[in-house]
Amino acid sequence: MNTFLTFTIVGLVLGSVYAIAASGLVLTYNTSGIFNFAHGAQAMLGAFAYWQLRYGWGLPTPVALVAALGVLGPLMGLLLYVVIMRGMRDTAEVTKIVVTVSILLGMLAVSHWFWHPEAARTMAMFFGDRSRIELFGVAIRYHELICIAVAVLVAVGLRIMFTRTRAGVAMRAVVDDPDLLRLNGHDPDRLAALSWTMGSTLAVLAGILVTPINGGTLEANMLTLLVIDAFAAAMFGRLRSIPRTFAGALFLGLSATYVLAYFPTAWTWTSNLRVSLPMIALFVVLIVLPQDRLRGAVTRTRERYHVPTVRKAVIWAVALVVIVYAIRLLMVTSAITTLTIGMSFAIIALSLTLLTGYAGELNLAPVSFGAIATIVAYHFGISGTGLAAHLNLWGVVLGVAVTALVGGLIALPALRLRGLYLALATMAFGVFLSTMILRDTTRHELFGVEFSLFTDGNIAIPPLRVGPLDLGNDTVFLMSVTVIFAALGVALIALRNSGYGRRLAAMKDSPAASAMLGQSLVRLKLGVFTLSSAIAGLGGLFMAGAMGSVSSESFSIMVSLSLLMLTVVAGIGYVSGALFGGLMSGIGFAVIMVSFSNLASEQPELSGLWTFLGHVAAVSPALIGIGVAANPSGSVHQVVEGYRTLANAKPVLAGGVAVVLVSYVLALIGALDNWWFASITIATVFLLPVAGQLLMPEAVLGAEESQRRRPLNPERVGIDEPYGPEVREEIDRELGIAGCLSPSDRREQELITHG
Structure with a gap:
């Protein structure tokens, strides 16, 4: 008692x-x-x-x-x-x-x-x-x-x-x-x-x-x-x-x-269950409680994604492989591994593009599905021992298949959930996996076989070897992951342009209307969850192989939330948004912070400044994410729109390409530091549309828009500057008399202006 x-x-x-x-x-x-x-x-x-x-x-x-x-x-x-x-x-x-x-x-x-x-x-x-x-x-x-x-x-x-x-x-x-x-x-x-x-x-x-x-x-x-x-x-x-x-x-x-x-003290998982209990309860409550009725879109969202054709997707996929290989020529071995990890995160982010960007369903724990594939491959897909150990193709296939199955099982009870409830359900699954499965480091016995799910809290995944393909070579590993990302990206764009993709888009826009047209929302959701989980599992498995050794922290819910945030910031409806979000989540900001730390060590007299900038870099992803409400389509959308208008300014485009190529050659021969090459390339990519508007405004913006944006010259008004309402308002602002005229006087002025 x-x-x-x-x-x-x-x-x-x-x-x-x-x-x-x-x-x-x-x-x-x-x-x-x-x-x-x-x-x-x-x-x-x-x-x-x-x-x-x-x-x-x-x-x-x-x-x-x-x-x-x-x-x-x-x-x-x-x-x-x-x-x-x-x-x-x-x-x-x-x-x-x-x-x-x-x-x-x-x-x-x-x-x-x-x-x-x-x-x-x-x-x-x-x-x-x-x-x-x-x-x-x-x-x-x-x-x-x-x-x-x-x-x-x-x-x-x-x-x-x-x-x-x-x-x-x-x-x-x-x-x-x-x-x-x-x-x-x-x-x-x-x-x-x-x-x-x-x-x-x-x-x-x-x-x-x-x-x-x-x-x-x-x-x-x-x-x-x-x-x-x-x-x-x-x-x-x-x-x-x-x-x-x-x-x-x-x-x-x-x-x-x-x-x-x-609970019996002999049960080694009792402590993990106690920690996981709130997340189990959250998932159960979400499933059991009655949900809102199926409704159409109450608020029309402001996201606008342009889906490219399959032909354009193939061209950009080939370009990506070429660009990554060119960048690899500038890198040392450690940097190649880092980029491989980033590309692996980009594959995981592709699962979000399919699930959230195309279908409108939410998953707050994509990296957790990568943990499932990693555990399965570790236990059933490694051949050889010691230095000869390698991951075989069977391990990859089995890991991805089990992950897809788990994704389907998680989706089945969650199919009736939408919006916030679905997000909370997937988050509950991610936290449960981290606190219950990934913490299980003790040995169990089942049917006479001893095993532990996450051995010693740290598991090593050797590189994949399939026939002559050996991912133990850093360059081969990087290029293989890049090719797989490019192929998956083309496949997703082809899927989006297909009838199935249009049905997913219809479900995202209005589930009620989609159901009224005879579509099976259950089948659509189950299929997209299963496929998305498989992609996340494949990316997580490559991530573990690139890292060599992973712990439970490698798959924590915070890693998943960071990946989701950066993918949405980049543009979750774009394959390129998944690329940017994955690279920045996996390596981008970490590399930036390490760079500032190295600068602080090399320049003690400025260590305070570099340390401060490193902390600012650590906070900056969150600041970028907070601003997503002002640009829900993502930064990639802005860049794409900028380059659409830049297509008529070919000299500006040629100049930008020349700047990048010259800086690349200088970096290749050692005349330019890799850091400066990266900075010049990034600045050129993002500032080129702005340069086009400044250097060739009529070609980029059109004659009417460039005329409207041109600074007003009051002395030329009525001579070669047309006198219209915009000019009149600009003159009023310059003279500080805006708003002084009565409505009747303004109507009279408009009648005079328009004759």
Whole structure:
């Protein structure tokens, strides 16, 4: 009985923290319609700030709490809403997800910037670990009592606010009909800002309370994922009901502690199951709860993707292979391996192009499917031993096939999910795989055969060897992965241009209309999930082979989220977007940060500047991701559109090609450093459309547009400058009299102008 009471108390405390964090999620979602994936990162950042105030600078506990909960928490929520969230009300679901994921990754980078991840930091419980009372023979510490009491107060307070107060009812109406709310005298923006302020404060409070309970050690990734467990509690209430959210949080907390208390100690996977339980519950709740009715597109998205013809795709595929080989001639061996890893990530990103870009379905854990293929190939696809060990073709085929099968099995229960719910389901699968499967390093026995899923927490994948093809050669490995990416890219474009691809596009645009036309949404979703999983598995297997040895961290959910964010930023509807997103996720920003670190070592007098720029580079992917709402089609789309208009300015194009070729030759003979060659090439590619507009405006923009953009010369107006409304408005602005004319005078001027 004493054991039951002890673990019950621990479970109630843990559930109380989940309830506090989940309540903040429910609060912000109810007033903005945005599910805040960065909620756990806010809790983490608040906990680190409290540690700095309380332990780093030695401030008294009340002062540190007031600063963290009364200043940092509200200010963080207010800034997030005013600067970012307010402009996302009518954006597509994938945009909302990517922006909040970008904030999560940005906050993690900021925490590593200010608090070095290798330094140990601990937080003690309020009033100390020994301050306790006894209840039915069980010792309860004051900190635990505070957690339970605060959770009850938060749940009761929010329930009363939402149902009994005018402000609370108005908050619930912000998402449903903000225009009607304005007619009733309320300001939707102010109410939403208030809710984000309160939600952020609750996140910070949860982070401060849970850290001592979880062992007291501050670690950014672990604390962020710990609070993400509150997602399951929020889904118990379907992001609406505070009482059901509170009950779900207590259920999760009690279940986790009872697993530790009563599962047999001989079960080596008990600890992993306890950690994975919230994600299992999240997946089950998402499947069991009733979903919204199938509807057409309520908000027309602003994404516009131009699908090339298969012929053009083949030309660009050949060009990619040639370009990669030319770049390889400039590289040392280590750089070739790095580029191979980047190309492997690009193959994984292709799975997102198919699934999200073409079909509109979300997957937040693409790299996790790569882990499945890697584990299968490691156990069943390696021939030889020692230095003669190699991966055989059977291992690749089996790994990809099993990954496709798992993708189909995951998709089957998730077929009825859409949008946010589907994203959360795939994220739950990714976190479960990391915490349950990839942590299983102990040996098991089944039918007399001993095995372990992820041996020693680190598995080595030797290079593939098929007949004369040996990927043990770095150049052969790089070119093989590049050819496979190019072939898959052409295949995806051919698929998109086929009848099946058009059916996927129709399902993405309007599932209801697609179903009314007789299409089987179940068959479409199952097929695209299976094919997407197979592509991700193949890319993950090549990634593991290029790395040589992989750990569970190689397939963490943060890696998947980063890949998704950068692919969306580049243009998730483009094969070239997958290439850019994969390269930047796999190697791009890491190479940039290593370069700044090397510069800091080589130039001690400027080490501060280079270190600062390295930290800025670490945060920059998140900053880029936050800006995706302004450009939902991606940066590749902008570049493509720029080069479309540049087609008429052939001298400018020829000049750009000449600059790149000359710099390449200089780099090849050693007269130019590779870093400078890369910088010149990137600058030329992105600035060439701008140069075309400046040097040949009429050819690039057309005569009318170039005339409109030409600076106004007031002395020539009426002579060789036509006098029109735009000219008149420009003159008014120059003279500072814009808006001075009455409407009747303006109408009279327009009549005179148009004769």
